[in-house]
Amino acid sequence: MPRVTELAVTVPALDTLAPATQKWLGARTETRTYTAGAILALEGDPPAGVWVVIEGTLRLRLMSPEGREQVVAYLSPGDWAGLVPVLDNEAHPATVDAVTPVSALWMPREVFGELLRRAPGVSRAINRQLAARVRGLTRMVEDLALRPVNARLARFLLSNAEQRPSVHRWTQYDIAAHIGTVRDVVGRAFRELAREGIVRRERGRLVIADRAALERMAQST
Amino acid sequence: MTCQQPTVDLAKCTGCGACVPACPCGAIALHDGIPVFSCGDACLHDKSCVALVRCCWPCEDACPHDAIRCAFLIETD
Numbered sequence: 583m584p585r586v587t588e589l590a591v592t593v594p595a596l597d598t599l600a601p602a603t604q605k606w607l608g609a610r611t612e613t614r615t616y617t618a619g620a621i622l623a624l625e626g627d628p629p630a631g632v633w634v635v636i637e638g639t640l641r642l643r644l645m646s647p648e649g650r651e652q653v654v655a656y657l658s659p660g661d662w663a664g665l666v667p668v669l670d671n672e673a674h675p676a677t678v679d680a681v682t683p684v685s686a687l688w689m690p691r692e693v694f695g696e697l698l699r700r701a702p703g704v705s706r707a708i709n710r711q712l713a714a715r716v717r718g719l720t721r722m723v724e725d726l727a728l729r730p731v732n733a734r735l736a737r738f739l740l741s742n743a744e745q746r747p748s749v750h751r752w753t754q755y756d757i758a759a760h761i762g763t764v765r766d767v768v769g770r771a772f773r774e775l776a777r778e779g780i781v782r783r784e785r786g787r788l789v790i791a792d793r794a795a796l797e798r799m800a801q802s803t
Numbered sequence: 804m805t806c807q808q809p810t811v812d813l814a815k816c817t818g819c820g821a822c823v824p825a826c827p828c829g830a831i832a833l834h835d836g837i838p839v840f841s842c843g844d845a846c847l848h849d850k851s852c853v854a855l856v857r858c859c860w861p862c863e864d865a866c867p868h869d870a871i872r873c874a875f876l877i878e879t880d
Binding site: 766 | 860864869872873874875876877878879880
């Protein structure tokens, strides 16, 4: 039985729960751990419940029959996964898998439904999270539909070089799945950027050498 | 600086060996048709080391089957 009071530190939505509701929730949920690469739900699976990420990173992704991937979102501690199928009672729209080892609070759908009725604060927090995701998806559609691949790559590099001090390792394949292209294209783009001195390709790292040039590329249409 | 070895997708690898000559420091060998990497041993972790300076995923670029993946950090100067 997870200690919901401890989880409230990483899951802001749970810190609004009354003690009695925390106790009720703790008796009906469990903490599950997943190894990196584990699949939590496949695209098309029926809704069974939701996960709240405690540690690690989950990924929502789509895959074509030919094996091409598109990442829809990454979920970090405090994020909820599986919300859409539970809320609209339809199949999972994307596959949910673990990018890193993950610890998550698993909540069966009926418990989640009852939680929303008991705790309006949780509903509001989830609404905010869904709104943020719609905003993120809108930006993704804008990128994919209106920006050339080099601009999308530039925005990706700028965004991920800023967000953290180099903890996450990427592959060209990951980046291609994130920006809606294939690995070959990313590889060619990196070689071109390196030739122009905008990036340096070194063992184990890609270094942004000319940020201003990359920012101009990110704005190109 | 820590650096991960490249990984090989065995479902895609055909054992063609295109990656072997692509490596600037000869750190790839085929064993039973599967590339084996010894990048950690080959790299001197010194600015003069060709592995440190020139290993910018040439094996991944050389693979015609998209079977090799090199993980990297994204950093700014």
